[in-house]
Amino acid sequence: MESLKNKLIKFMSGRYGMDQLYYALLFLALGLMVINIKVNTPILMVLSDGLFVLIIFRSFSRNISKRSNENDLFLKIWNPIKKESRIFWRRITEIKVHRYRKCPKCKKTLKLPIKRGKHRVNCPECHENFEVRVII
Numbered sequence: 001m002e003s004l005k006n007k008l009i010k011f012m013s014g015r016y017g018m019d020q021l022y023y024a025l026l027f028l029a030l031g032l033m034v035i036n037i038k039v040n041t042p043i044l045m046v047l048s049d050g051l052f053v054l055i056i057f058r059s060f061s062r063n064i065s066k067r068s069n070e071n072d073l074f075l076k077i078w079n080p081i082k083k084e085s086r087i088f089w090r091r092i093t094e095i096k097v098h099r100y101r102k103c104p105k106c107k108k109t110l111k112l113p114i115k116r117g118k119h120r121v122n123c124p125e126c127h128e129n130f131e132v133r134v135i136i
């Protein structure tokens, strides 16, 4: 007699499973469901149900290379957004201690101590010397 766990392992072998796109779609579908509780439109209901069907299809799919390519494409779009939002939140949480400025040459974001007024900064990445102004 096979246990339920072994049956599940056998069923899932060769199937794609979960990835970052899975969790993003799940989060989006649940978000749409929660919004639909207040708004109650059939469009949102169909959209969230369609997302759930897509999530189930992707995780049980045996075409692993295609699902992996979809996830790579998602990460190519998502990672820069994630990076920028992290910098944004750091700017807000460290507003009393640091200022963030972009190097005009290499575009790297530099974390500077608060030093009010105009002063020159040396980029540690490309050694460009440029002027920054901290007003507040």
Ligand SMILES: [Zn+2]
Binding pocket: 103, 104, 105, 106, 107, 108, 123, 124, 125, 126, 127, 128
């Ligand atoms: Zn630089």
